Amino acid sequence: MQITPEIEELIDRALAEDLALGDPTTDSLIPEGLAGAAGIISRQDGVVAGGSVLAAVFRRIDPSVRVAVGKPDGSTVRGGDEIARVEGPLASMLKAERTALNFVQRLSGIATTTSTYVKAVEGLPVRIVDTRKTTPGLRTLEKAAVRAGGGSNHRMALADGVLIKDNHIDALRKRGMSLRDIVERARSGSPHTLKIEVEVEGLDGVREALDAGADILMLDNMPLEDMARAVQMAKGRAITEASGGISLDTVRAVGSTGVDLISVGALTHSSSALDIGLDLL
Numbered sequence: 147m148q149i150t151p152e153i154e155e156l157i158d159r160a161l162a163e164d165l166a167l168g169d170p171t172t173d174s175l176i177p178e179g180l181a182g183a184a185g186i187i188s189r190q191d192g193v194v195a196g197g198s199v200l201a202a203v204f205r206r207i208d209p210s211v212r213v214a215v216g217k218p219d220g221s222t223v224r225g226g227d228e229i230a231r232v233e234g235p236l237a238s239m240l241k242a243e244r245t246a247l248n249f250v251q252r253l254s255g256i257a258t259t260t261s262t263y264v265k266a267v268e269g270l271p272v273r274i275v276d277t278r279k280t281t282p283g284l285r286t287l288e289k290a291a292v293r294a295g296g297g298s299n300h301r302m303a304l305a306d307g308v309l310i311k312d313n314h315i316d317a318l319r320k321r322g323m324s325l326r327d328i329v330e331r332a333r334s335g336s337p338h339t340l341k342i343e344v345e346v347e348g349l350d351g352v353r354e355a356l357d358a359g360a361d362i363l364m365l366d367n368m369p370l371e372d373m374a375r376a377v378q379m380a381k382g383r384a385i386t387e388a389s390g391g392i393s394l395d396t397v398r399a400v401g402s403t404g405v406d407l408i409s410v411g412a413l414t415h416s417s418s419a420l421d422i423g424l425d426l427l
Contacts, residue, residue: 147195147196147197147198147199147219147287147290147294148198149198149199149202150286152286153199153202153286153287154202154206156283156284156287157199157202157203157206157245157249158206159283160203160245160248160249161203161206161207161242161245163245164241164244164245165207165241169240169241172237172240172241173237176236176237176240178237179235180235180236180237181233181234181235181236182233182234182235182236182239182426182427183231183232183233183426183427184231184232184233184239184424184425184426184427185228185229185230185231185232185424185425185427186200186228186229186230186231186232186246186247186250186422186423186424187226187227187228187229187422187423187424187425188223188224188225188226188227188229188254188420188421188422189225189226189421189422189423190225190420190421191222191223191224191225192222192223192254192255192257192258192261192420193220193221193222193223193254193257193258193260193261193294193295194217194218194219194220194221194222194223194229194250194254194257194294194420195219195220195250195253195254195256195257195290195291195294195295196219196249196250196252196253196254196287196291197215197217197218197219197229197230197250198215198219199246199249199250199253199287200213200215200229200230200246200247200249200250201213201215201230203242203245203246203249204232204234204238204239204242204246206242207238207241207242208234208235208238208242210234210235210238211232211233211234211235211238211239211242212232212233212234213230213231213232214230214231215229215230216228216229216230216231217229217230219257219290219291219294220257220294220295220296222261229250229422232424239424243424246424247422247423247424249287250422251419251420251421251422252281252284252288252291252417252419253287253288253290253291253294254291254419254420254422255417255418255419255420256288256291256292256295256413256414256417257291257292257294257295258295258417258420259295259412259413259416259417259418260274260276260291260292260294260295260296260297260413260417261295261296262394263297263394263397263408263410263413264295264296264297266394266397266398266401267397267398267401267408270398270401270402271404271406272401272405272406272407272408273297273298273406273407273408274296274297274298274397274407274408274410274413275297275298275299275300275387275407275408275409275410276288276289276292276297276298276299276300276409276410276411276413276414277300277389277409277410277411277413277414277415278300278301278303278304279411279414279415280414280415281414285302285303286302288414289302289414292413292414295413297413298407300409306340307340307341307343308332308333308336308340308341308342308343309343309345309364310328310329310332310342310343310344310345310360311345311364312345312347312366314328315328315344315345318331324354324358325344325351325354325355325358326354326357326358326359328358329342329344329355329358329359329360330358330359333359341361341362341385342359342360342361342362343360343361343362343363343364343387344358344360344362344363344364345364345366345389346363346364346365346366346368346376347366347367347368348368348372349372349375349376349379352365352376352379352380353379355384356379356380356383356384360384361384361385362384362385362386362387363376363380363384363385363386363387364387364389364409365386365387365388365389365405366389366390367389367390367391368388368390370399370400370403373388373400373403373405374403374404377403377404377405378404385406385407386404386405386406386407387405387406387407387408387409388400388401388403388405388407388408388409389408389409392408392409392410392412393412397410
């Protein structure tokens with residue numbers, strides 16, 4: 147995960163939440179110049195993401211702190227495994243600890259959840275993708291964590307594709323426009339490099355969207371039988387994406403319908419943080 151200026155700004159804001167008014171505990175207790183070493187330890191089984199961010203947090207507090215990341219993004223860890231080793235001024239390490247752990251715990255939780263979904267559809271020709279249901283300001287990091295877990299990214303931002311959803315369709319149907327009219331309007335008003343995706347809820351909508359020339363069909367909360375039929379109807383004409391209320395209990399059955407993509411908002415909006423701590427050596 148590359149540390150871009152955008153991510154550096156996120157780190158600065160996160161550190162400001164904790165350190166804007168200082169750290170009287172560390173300042174009063176830890177002698178200046180006292181050095182130490184610590185391991186960043188996973189307390190649970192999971193998949194790691196965000197090691198480079200963790201290292202950047204420590205270096206932002208004090209460039210003399212040395213961080214060696216032993217488990218790169220996408221690595222599987224067991225409870226007790228050391229993810230990274232931190233060495234340097236102990237006061238600097240303690241001041242950076244919480245912010246660094248917050249980042250790596252959150253991102254590793256997303257990578258771990260993604261990995262469970264990817265494993266659930268193993269052997270099927272389908273990809274697990276995320277959505278834009280991300281923590282405000284953290285989208286770049288959270289989508290990188292999805293990739294670390296073996297998933298793929300949907301749109302990073304609205305500009306990455308044309309997705310005609312039910313509210314767009316309802317608003318324009320009230321003005322007398324057919325779905326063909328809507329798709330043609332979107333295509334004529336967008337760069338030729340962008341695909342047109344249309345959200346559909348039933349087989350009538352599938353037929354209408356295909357006749358309108360949609361490149362991708364988002365099959366929203368569709369029963370499995372209808373979804374399988376929609377896949378056959380779209381074969382050779384459009385990419386199919388299953389969406390809406392998909393869980394670990396249902397994802398393999400959804401993948402077995404033959405859809406090309408399964409989008410899962412829970413990867414980013416409902417993942418639990420992986421339990422990771424800093425232990426002094």
